Amino acid sequence: MTDNPRFLSRGELLAMAVLALLLVVILPLALDIFRLNLVAKYLTYAFVAIGLVLCWGNGGILSLGQGVFFGLGGYCMAMFLKLEASSVENTKIQSTPGIPDFMDWNQLTALPFFWQPFHSLVFTIVAILVVPALFAFIIGAAMFKRRVGGVYFAIITQAVAAILTILIIGQQGYTGGINGITDLRTLKGWDIRTDGAKFILYFVEVVLLFGCILAAQFIRRSKLGRILVAMREKEDRVRFSGYNVANFKIFAFCAAAVFAAVGGAMFTLEVGFMSPSFVGIVPSIEMVIYTAVGGRLSIFGAIYGTLLVNWAKTSFSETFPELWLFGLGALFIAVVLAFPNGLAGIWRDHVQARLGRLLSRLRAGSTKTGWAARPGAGSVADGAAAE
């Protein structure tokens, strides 16, 4: 972190412009709609990664249960879409028309009470934001007020993820079980399965992503963000200075939960279904992996990390399914052992430093040909920027 109190430093403004150029112009032009939809799917995890930068990178709170919030957001959206898809005309052949198909298969004859409000889109959107925040608040308040932190918090959030997965799978009639909520078709009559709709949804998602980046940046730059960092470094000092440490932690955790939920809701829209395989322990830890690979201290690093790891996952598991888990495991060990700050750390320590030296030399007018012709500085920077 720099001491620059400005909302966005010049470097961050530049990083944001590069990201915007990549997401808004380069990718939509370069990729067909199938690949673009894949990128859209990856980007939904970037929301989670931004939340993790805030709460893990800045606040030092490692949550292994972000899949819970991703899932809660996704399921709220899926419930709304499912109700719209199971109108009375569409479900004539069921023994009870007008309820989702999996409820009919499980011998339910009426819509459960907690499904009722999801007929309304406004309620759904509010629920996507409020339900995960409330849930995070309850967990956070219970843990942080009693000064449970660090490793214990990680294990308990992991247990929460396990509980929710078992619950969703076990209560088939209410949640769709292991298959999840599938066969989602329209949003207020607008077919979300067409290529055109996917294209529009991609841009909606990018706009939301930048909204989240700005919100996270605002929190990080504010006084609250500084207290978070102080807390990560020396919690007792902050407490002795008169701050209520627990409240700040709860806030960071809730904010991360809301980001994750927005990602989850977008995931449901992009992919067209939601299932417990995105809620449990394995996806939750994978989301932490994306953040760690990208750099836990950098929002932009985490986004690039998410895109890169997912891209590698897709292409490796298409071509070498055997090697993929080896690769992922090795990548993770390597990142933790050698590059604790991930891609962003490598960029800052190696590329940016050299670039800075090069620039200052150029500016000083002492452009010795030997130095400028050396490989590394320019080409590496270009390569990284092109990512």
Next chain:
Amino acid sequence: MFGDYSLGDLGAIFVMQAFAGLILFSVFVLMALGLAIIFGQMGVINMAHGEFMILGAYVTWLTSIVFQQYLPGLYAGYFFIAMALAFLAAGGLGMLVEWGLIRHLYRRPLDTLLATWGLSLMLQQAYRSVFGAREKGVELPPWMMGSKQITDTIEVQINGLFVMALTVLITSAVAYIIFRSRWGRQVRAVVQNRIMAGAVGINTEKVDRYTFGLGCGIAGVAGSAFTMIGSTGPTSGQLYIVDTFLVVVFGGAASLIGTIASAFTISQAQSTLEFFLSGSMAKVLTLLAIVGILMLRPQGLFALKIRK
């Protein structure tokens, strides 16, 4: 809920469920013991613990195949050799991992969690490549099959009894090593104050390596015992890891007695509830209760009173 059963039936059901709970308890204790040593004593979060357990299970399976092929006469006793081999294999791998990975991360406990998760992914894939994705079951020797009739309505499985006896034996051995032997004293000294332990001449690095190896070796034995009651697949370890961590945390991380007590509570609660509810709801309720209690009492059931 109780209306359909007579009093005698209910009693028998409770005894049988309690017995099923005791088997679960044995598995929990064996898995959690290794973790209690690694996590409780050393503060390292080993997410690959389940994979060390599965390694023990695969070693046992291999040994049983070898005995079937070459020494069918000695098949009745293969399990004891398999157990020793499982301990050595898992312990050896554990020491290797400590040397290559863990020792660089003692100051960053959250990062050990992430690195060992990477390790667990690699081990899982290795098992899948070597042994195949299908679950492997071990053929039990004849004397371990069948069950013992205690009254007309109550019967207990012999393999379950064997696993319990094994658990008691291993737990006593670990307790003896940690609390009575010279090496155990060194382990506790290093845990309590690493710098001072080093100053009085204990080789802390060596102690760390052997402690980690011991924990992993016990996981291997747990896996070996696990083959007696279930089959093994590449991802079986992952199913147990959360339960095991909760057992250790719930018991109070640094206390072996606490680990045993919490394994007992959790397994009995789960197997008793399983009879009245579906399996998944029993699990959900048990886990919720643990998380709830941990929120009220974050230090676990048996906490050491120490100044931090």
